[in-house]
Amino acid sequence: MDTDFYRIRRLPPYVFAEVNAMKAAARARGEDIVDLGMGNPDGAPPKHVLDKLCEVARDPSAHGYSASKGIAGLRRAQAGYYKRRFGVDLDPDSEVIVTLGSKEGLANLAQAITAPGDVVLAPNPSYPIHQFGFIIAGAAIRSIPAAPGPDFFTRLDFAIRYTVPKPTVLVIGYPSNPTAYVADLAFYEQVVVFAREHKLWVISDLAYAEIYFGDAPTPSILQVPDAREVAVEFTSMSKTYSMAGWRIGFAVGNRTLIGALARVKSYLDYGAFTPIQAAAVAALNGPQDIVEANRKLYKARRDCLVQSFGRAGWDIPPPAASMFAWAPIPERYRALGSMEFSKRLLSEAGVAVSPGVGFGEEGEGFVRIALVENEQRIRQAARGLKKFLTK
Numbered sequence: 001m002d003t004d005f006y007r008i009r010r011l012p013p014y015v016f017a018e019v020n021a022m023k024a025a026a027r028a029r030g031e032d033i034v035d036l037g038m039g040n041p042d043g044a045p046p047k048h049v050l051d052k053l054c055e056v057a058r059d060p061s062a063h064g065y066s067a068s069k070g071i072a073g074l075r076r077a078q079a080g081y082y083k084r085r086f087g088v089d090l091d092p093d094s095e096v097i098v099t100l101g102s103k104e105g106l107a108n109l110a111q112a113i114t115a116p117g118d119v120v121l122a123p124n125p126s127y128p129i130h131q132f133g134f135i136i137a138g139a140a141i142r143s144i145p146a147a148p149g150p151d152f153f154t155r156l157d158f159a160i161r162y163t164v165p166k167p168t169v170l171v172i173g174y175p176s177n178p179t180a181y182v183a184d185l186a187f188y189e190q191v192v193v194f195a196r197e198h199k200l201w202v203i204s205d206l207a208y209a210e211i212y213f214g215d216a217p218t219p220s221i222l223q224v225p226d227a228r229e230v231a232v233e234f235t236s237m238s239k240t241y242s243m244a245g246w247r248i249g250f251a252v253g254n255r256t257l258i259g260a261l262a263r264v265k266s267y268l269d270y271g272a273f274t275p276i277q278a279a280a281v282a283a284l285n286g287p288q289d290i291v292e293a294n295r296k297l298y299k300a301r302r303d304c305l306v307q308s309f310g311r312a313g314w315d316i317p318p319p320a321a322s323m324f325a326w327a328p329i330p331e332r333y334r335a336l337g338s339m340e341f342s343k344r345l346l347s348e349a350g351v352a353v354s355p356g357v358g359f360g361e362e363g364e365g366f367v368r369i370a371l372v373e374n375e376q377r378i379r380q381a382a383r384g385l386k387k388f389l390t391k
Contacts, residue, residue: 010135015358019342023352034381037352039177039323039370043242043297045283046290053279062278066271069262070098070250074277077284078235078250085209086220094255095228097262100272102207102234102249105261107133108268109232109251112260113201114139119163121156121200122171125178125356125363130171130205142167143360146176148183153190160198170195173205175218178359178368179326180319182212188221195230201257202231207249210240210291212321213299222253232257239323240291241283248272248280298323301371301378308382313389316369325369326356330389338367349388351381 019037026033044050056062069075075092082088090096099105106129114120116138122131124143131141142159145152159167172191174183188204195202204221212218221231232253238244251261271277283290305325306318316327328334333341338355345351345367354370356363373381 007136011132015339016354018339019346019352019355022343022346026346026350031350033346033350033352034373034377034384035352036369036371036373036378036381037354038372039239040372041239041242041244041323042372042374043294045241045243045246045279046287048286049241049243049279049283052282053275056275056278059275062274064274066274066277068265068269068271070096070271071274071277071281073281074098074248074284077281078252081284082220082222082252085217086223088220088222090222090252091255095258096250096252097258097265098271098277099234099249099251099261099265100269101238101247102205102236102251103129104247105234105249105251106130106203106205107136108264109203109257109261110134110137110139112264113169113257117165118169119165119167120169120171121159121167123173123176124361125359125366126171127173127177127205128359130173131360134169134171139169143362144170146179146362147181148172148174148187152187153194156194166198167200169201169203171203171205172221173207175208175212175321177205177208177322178324178354178356178363178366180322180324182218182321184216185219185223188219188224188227191221192224192227192230196226200230201254202227204231204233206233207236208239208322209235211295211298211323213295213302213318214320218321228253228255230254232261237280237283240294242290242294243280243283246272246276246280248276298371301373301375304375304378305369305371308379309385312382312386314385323371325371327353327367327369329365329367334365338364342367345385345388348391349381349384351384 075096079090079092110133114137118139120134120139123146236249342355354368356366
């Protein structure tokens with residue numbers, strides 16, 4: 001019996017598993033670990049969202065199968081969000097689909113539009129599903145820079161000219177995970193021009209749209225005229241509304257891509273639990289106080305992290321957006337590599353972070369620090385860090 005499965009062969013061992021196992025073992029021994037590794041929000045949705053969840057869950061008729069593409073009210077609510085936030089008009093029936101979180105949506109879109117041997121352009125370092133969603137689908141990945149600077153388009157043009165077969169998909173994501181890079185509308189305009197010229201589909205990951213720390217709100221690629229000819233965009237309620245475990249995300253934009261995703265999903269799932277979708281409608285259409293509150297929360301934690309870790313001896317570049325800091329390993333520890341440094345930080349300082357190499361080989365030399373603990377715990381982490389660095 002063959003146990004050498006094709007898709008499993010294409011997936012390396014999960015880089016974070018070793019650090020996670022060490023973290024679990026330390027906690028089993030009773031050690032207090034400050035977990036700044038996984039991007040798991042520690043807050044809760046607002047009361048009116050929880051109330052709606054409970055209200056609809058009490059309805060006996062709400063416990064059957066839902067709609068694979070999402071209930072109509074939630075698709076309309078997402079279209080309303082895009083109109084308010086970005087000035088973009090979307091057809092809820094043909095340009096919006098509800099996904100089980102953006103991760104599932106990205107993976108299933110990859111299955112829908114990828115043939116074995118296709119070449120996909122994806123940033124490195126990047127959120128793993130940006131690459132591995134397509135690898136699982138049988139594609140080959142050609143890396144492009146994660147930073148949206150001048151080198152991005154130079155490398156992009158080079159990849160188009162010298163890759164055989166010609167790439168079919170370009171993946172981007174800003175504010176980015178793990179690097180916290182941000183892009184402006186002028187960048188998206190160039191992306192759309194390039195994609196139309198070279199017949200590329202563009203997948204934009206906008207999961208951190210509402211977590212920005214400057215005065216200028218994060219733009220959407222769909223604000224660019226003609227973007228919907230080539231682009232689809234994913235968003236998520238996980239971080240914006242503290243609903244990570246609810247698994248509600250969206251894909252919006254190009255009708256062909258949305259239709260392909262809908263076709264695949266129709267074979268794979270019946271959509272999220274209806275009461276959860278109804279509560280998501282309440283989140284999008286109701287008071288938006290939590291959006292600003294979460295933005296202020298993550299900014300305060302960012303500032304606390306930068307200041308306290310800086311005093312401990314580790315200078316952290318302040319991220320302009322997202323709930324992550326992308327931190328270069330201190331010089332004296334750089335030769336260890338991000339995996340070994342993360343393990344040392346966990347065992348000797350009681351602080352868990354994510355090794356940068358887990359986001360691609362270009363992430364080596366960095367670690368990702370998630371802003372998921374309160375300021376008191378961040379300062380506790382800084383004290384442990386200081387002892388570690390002064391050994």
